[in-house]
Amino acid sequence: MSNTNSSTELQNGFGRVIGIGSFLPKDVLTNDDLAKIVETNDQWITERTGIKTRHISDPKTDTTESMAIAAAKAAVKDSGIDPSEIGLVVVASTTPNILFPALAACVQAAVDADNAMCFDLNAACPGFITAFVTAQNYIRSGMVNCALVVGAENLTNYVDFEDRGTCILFGDGAGAVVLKADENVGYDAIMRAAGKRGECLRCESYMQKGREKTPEFIKSNYINMDGQTVFKFAVTEVPRVIDNLLTKTGTDPDEIDYFILHQANRRIIESVAKHLKQPIEKFPMNIENTGNTSSASIPILLDEMKKAGKLGEGKKKVVISSFGAGLIWGAFQTEI
Template identity: 55%
Template sequence: MTGKIIGLGSYQPPKTLTNDDLAKIVDTNDEWITERTGIKSRRVSDGIEDTSSAMASKAAKAALDDAGIDASELDMIVVACTTPDKLFPAMSFCVQKAIGADGCTCFDVNSACPGFVTAYNVAQNFIENGVVKTALVIGSETLTNIVDYTDRGTCILFGDGAGAMVLRAGEGRKNAAILKSSTTSMECLYCETLKQPKKLSDPAFEKETYLHMNGREVFRFVVSTIPASMQELLDREGVSAEEVDHYVFHQANKRIIEATAKKLNVPIEKFPMNIEETGNTSSASIPILLTKMKKEGVLKKGDKVMMASFGAGLNWGVNYFEY
């Protein structure tokens, strides 16, 4: 018994912030950003209609529609988010109310960018142990609320959005995963205090409440760590790197993705990307990408998929499954 993906959905706010737009408010330009990150534009929440919970609810409804099931059939909702609308109640309860899934169990997880992978594994464990039959897993973020728009090293990277997945118990290969964390690089990516909402035009916001990141250290850590975990999981499952159809990697930086493909000796074509138009949407990046792949006919039944993500902690997660 395992959790089979029966539905995918995503939502991104309509407002687009291009590299040229950023060049008007910080010392940067389109060429500089594109060369270092692969990002050309990102979506930005208005902070009113498109809060993290609102976007999560919209993505959830899209995933339920894709699955062809009613919200009343859900046994569990797990939401990954580091930028919730409020401290409590958990954002999953807000989603539960918005979609009409009264009665199911709900909770949130916070492991930053790998949050969706963490939530996915939690849901899989509940399904494989027979506790629940149908689970909704969501990643939703408004990272632009906590970036410093005077710091070109971080404000160019992040975008907002939400992605959702419906899992249902079924026959198939059990979930294969590696989840790890290392505190040796904890200081290279953090946010001291979260205050919501924060608008792009609010110059009085204290510097301490912004996201802080040492990009070089994150790059070094990821390239030296994540490919090894990916290979470890493949070896454990008896699958060669060449057999995998899609490497669904956290959309943080194009250079990181290219370096990972090189380490695994896998063609970059097996690493689908949408970072050019989304930026880094943290826990939402993988489900947003999976939804795009399905809509475009890239993701097909029976495909062998490896998804991997990393983020603050630093922590990381890798999964292998057959779609």
């Protein structure tokens, strides 16, 4: 696994995760609650997704911005660093409550990271790993020594609660990590995309000048998904990219302590575990209680794992992988 380079232009090691934080709204929507809205039931949802409950934002208090800030503050506090050390803030989100300024600039102000450059990125559910990989490259180049990476989503704003195929899946929340350069940390990544296959998962912007607000257009402003196509994509490409990553780093799957996957569907995670011939216990899950929080799902899970004593000392070898709209997918390997 890459952690050294002879080039004198590269001044830093890669970044080690030194702080983790998250935020989940207090309001919870259960499967039984959804059964009162659409034709469904707890058993149907649980068997197909593994989801029991999901957190939903309070429109008066829980914006994407406020959730991102809460998670970022928790991560910075957990890291123990002075915010002035942060040289980069990246926020991954598909559901910002403001178009500009960037959510990252709002986070920078809130955590007093006055020396940091800031930008947002949109890569849907793989947004967090895309932001993480981007931050690692900034650190490795020597441009920054410390980075704050946030995934924040308010997905229920874009859910059609008449569509039982999507309204059962999504929740709201935010998660964040702080990375600091460390010459001894191992890290490598593979990222992939297939834009020609992207029509199966799509959500259009409402603000399109000249577009007639037909029923079809209104429907396109919600999350639209071909569930079977997305499922087949995930169970094929995720294990493949993990296999490729492990080959690249020269790591046997048995050496990995945890495979931390995007929390989209329990059956997808179980399928990946079966393909890799690894026990399901090495695939931590919180989807039962959070649903799919898109770019926030992985950092929220990381925070739960650290609080449970499973991560945080830099000794656990992990592979982290995500997939989603684009189609975009990828994986990285490091120690946390």
